[in-house]
């Protein structure tokens with residue numbers, strides 16, 4: 182492959198043609214590409230002209246030598262929906278939502294798993310394992326099934342039932358653990374050593390981030406406008422991006438994508454301000470950012486209904502904090518009550534049944550506008566990272582009115 186793996190801390194290179202996890206210093210490995218050699222053929226115009234309706238339209242910067250090698254279920258190419266100026270959304274004139282719920286298995290985790298399982302299988306992996314508090318489990322299950330390999334999942338007992346059922350139905354070996362995702366991670370490590378599984382944990386293998394970075398490439402195309410004079414496609418980035426952050430793969434991935442696009446000559450040096458959004462009950466990155474720290478401490482007693490945000494310690498913490506500082510961004514936390522309110526507002530005013538993590542970014546956006554950190558006229562992108570349908574258990578509706586269809590007057594109640 183015309184790619185290499187680079188330690189995100191030391192810059193040391195590693196063999197890309199072997200299954201790899203963390204570097205010798207215990208840090209994430211990132212994929213590097215010979216972007217100069219791609220400049221001629223890999224252009225925005227060429228990508229736009231491709232018929233491929235998945236993230237693999239960017240295959241030159243993904244871990245394959247040809248797009249046909251991908252283990253794909255049609256992930257990516259999600260819509261960027263502009264928000265109607267209704268209700269609490271009224272002040273925001275250029276607000277949009279990248280709706281990642283439209284992915285296979287209902288979340289952005291599909292992108293990462295498609296890339297990681299594609300590469301793992303190409304390098305001979307027969308069994309993969311990971312801890313997951315939700316959507317990664319479903320994605321790993323179905324991409325493993327697609328590839329014909331075995332998948333071991335370790336999930337906290339309080340993982341949303343939909344994620345557990347989805348994974349069990351998809352044939353994964355599911356284990357429920359009486360602890361947090363970090364406790365599940367320990368079991369995965371032990372299992373990998375003992376049974377030879379390949380560890381697919383967030384940022385502990387190099388390619389989930391590659392899949393997720395395609396969100397950054399897509400955004401530039403979603404906002405592109407044709408340059409009439411040169412007949413080129415003028416790629417654009419938003420002013421601000423709000424991202425619900427657990428392990429941070431998407432945030433780090435998008436930042437990497439922007440860097441690659443600049444090296445390819447597709448965009449200039451301007452960057453969006455990146456905003457990390459976490460739940461108040463689990464906000465290690467927010468705390469570290471506010472303290473001006475380079476790493477985050479383990480967050481004690483992590484709890485939130487937004488299961489994707491229940492990550493008390495992240496291996497890529499220093500990478501996220503770098504992105505926030507380099508982009509002039511910030512980090513905010515939202516209470517569970519607020520983020521569930523955010524889901525209601527997305528649902529009733531925008532027609533988007535967002536996941537709680539998506540509800541959180543909307544409330545964080547409102548909060549930062551109220552604080553004057555951003556102007557409602559800026560071009561803002563919110564990430565709805567998953568489908569609200571997987572979180573139905575958070576919205577009990579037992580008190581709906583019942584009607585007796587045999588009663589001819591049953592609709593009378595509506596006239597009061």
Ligand SMILES: Cc1ncc(COP(=O)(O)O)c(C=O)c1O
Pocket residue numbers: 288314315316317383425426427428429430431432488489490536538539566567
């Ligand atoms: C719906 C949802 N949003 C956000 C996240 C956090 O993603 P990341 O690990 O990229 O920070 C997750 C992770 O589980 C998730 O399922």
